[in-house]
Amino acid sequence: MxxxxxxxAHQWSAIAGVAALAIAGEVLIASAMRDLGDLDNHRxxxxxKGFLGPIKAVLSSVKFLIGxxxxxxxxxxxxxxxxxxxxxxxxxxIASLTYIGNAICAKLVLGENVDRRRWLAxxxxxxxxxxxxx
Amino acid sequence: MxxxxxxxxxxxxxxxxxxxxxxxxxxxxxxxxxxxxxxxxLGLLWRALFNPYVILGIILLIGFFASYMxxxxxxDLTFVMPATAFGYVVVALLSRFWLHxxxxxxxWAGILLIVCAVGFVAGGPSRTEHPEEPHELxxxxxxxxx
Numbered sequence: 001m002x003x004x005x006x007x008x009a010h011q012w013s014a015i016a017g018v019a020a021l022a023i024a025g026e027v028l029i030a031s032a033m034r035d036l037g038d039l040d041n042h043r044x045x046x047x048x049k050g051f052l053g054p055i056k057a058v059l060s061s062v063k064f065l066i067g068x069x070x071x072x073x074x075x076x077x078x079x080x081x082x083x084x085x086x087x088x089x090x091x092x093x094i095a096s097l098t099y100i101g102n103a104i105c106a107k108l109v110l111g112e113n114v115d116r117r118r119w120l121a122x123x124x125x126x127x128x129x130x131x132x133x134x
Numbered sequence: 135m136x137x138x139x140x141x142x143x144x145x146x147x148x149x150x151x152x153x154x155x156x157x158x159x160x161x162x163x164x165x166x167x168x169x170x171x172x173x174x175x176l177g178l179l180w181r182a183l184f185n186p187y188v189i190l191g192i193i194l195l196i197g198f199f200a201s202y203m204x205x206x207x208x209x210d211l212t213f214v215m216p217a218t219a220f221g222y223v224v225v226a227l228l229s230r231f232w233l234h235x236x237x238x239x240x241x242w243a244g245i246l247l248i249v250c251a252v253g254f255v256a257g258g259p260s261r262t263e264h265p266e267e268p269h270e271l272x273x274x275x276x277x278x279x280x
Contacts, residue, residue, distance in 0.1 A: 026211065027211065029203065029206065030206045030211040033203055033206035033207040034206070034207075036207055037207060037208075038207050038208045039203070039204050039207040039208075054204075058203065095222075099215065099219070102211060102212070102215060103212055103215070106210065106211045106212045107212075110210075110211060111262065112210045112211060112212050112262045113210075113259075113262040114212050115258060117254040117255060117257065117258050118212045118213075118254070118255055118258065120251070120254050121212075121215075121216050121251035121252070121254040121255045122212075122215075122251075124247045124248065124250050124251035124254070125215075125216060125219045125247070125248055125251045127244075127247055128219070128222070128243075128244040128245070128246075128247030128248040128251065129219070129222060129244065129248070130244070131240045131241065131243050131244030131247065132222050132223075132226055132240075132241050132244030132245065132248070133244075134238065134240040134241065134244075
């Protein structure tokens with residue numbers, strides 16, 4: 001299948017857009033959870049009722065709500081992207097891009113110490129995802 | 135610094151690996167039974183909510199989201215990410231041993247790479263600690279100088 005360059009650009013901007021939404025969502029949610037700290041400390045008591053504390057804490061975080069909205073948008077954007085890109089290209093491409101973007105943003109935005117073994121893991125997962133979807 | 139995860143925290147990571155992949159597999163099974171949903175047949179989405187596979191899939195994915203957020207409350211995003219990627223391995227292994235699909239050499243290679251990636255990250259610390267870690271190193275240096 002040969003594609004016109006403009007079609008190709010269209011497909012890859014759809015892939016990049018979906019990945020960007022996923023990255024924004026994951027980084028925002030991770031940042032929200034980092035701010036909250038260990039959810040066990042938010043437990044209000046024993047049993048199922050004790051989970052109300054963590055749920056309330058999470059739902060009152062603005063970062064979490066924006067992140068969750070990004071994830072929801074990402075879901076619908078993914079459905080739209082699948083109408084212009086084949087699943088066999090879209091799934092591994094979006095997964096790999098999201099993975100790399102998450103690692104870069106975790107370092108730059110969240111200030112995580114992404115050491116050599118974590119970069120190596122990012123590389124391995126990206127290649128692995130592409131191979132698995134072959 | 136080595137990370138010391140509690141058994142309950144290991145359980146959360148394993149839950150992440152299993153629920154995401156099995157939940158997705160159940161959803162795709164259920165939706166295959168329901169049929170193709172498009173703009174003219176949005177009513178099918180409502181019917182899908184009564185499909186047992188879809189119901190179970192949704193429950194598992196809610197469990198995934200809850201455990202994913204719990205993990206992020208005590209671990210780095212880059213630490214939890216390989217655990218979610220391991221879901222691909224679980225799906226591939228499920229399709230091999232449960233659905234008896236053939237796995238190509240490429241897929242086995244992909245599985246191996248992701249397993250290695252999980253190994254790399256699991257061998258390191260789970261959380262970046264910001265406050266005054268270099269201080270400790272300085273003390274150790276002065277000790278060595280004596």
